Amino acid sequence: MIIKWKPEFSCYDSTIDEQHKKMIDMINEMNDLSLYDDHIDRYDSIVEVFGRLKDYTVYHFNHEEKLFEEHGYDSFNTKIQKLEHKGFVNKVTSINLYDLDENQNETIMSVLDFLSKWLEHHILDIDRKFGEFLREKYEK
């Protein structure tokens, strides 16, 4: 397991939390596939999970961005969120795992390191802010 859900990841919104958990699961699924040591090539499976993760992330970002609008999140933080989302999508679409076939293990490790660190940062520094905004708005 390269990234583990922890209570401080909660954004006080069950749908956002569920979606983050799914993304964490997919990163761990890629990690598990890369750790087998039985000489069976699982590269295609890793690429398949990576593709699913990319699609799901776009879906998740769209969902979040709809919520910002619905709940009247301020334009400054909405802008930061959208820039983060765009930057991440650009980064992951630029990664072509098949391009780097020669050094599979190192490539996968660095991609997994990037994905897990990015997601943790995104949840803790960016999405939680939105969660706190929701909590303040509705729990008073």
Ligand SMILES: [Fe+2]
């Ligand atoms: Fe998010």
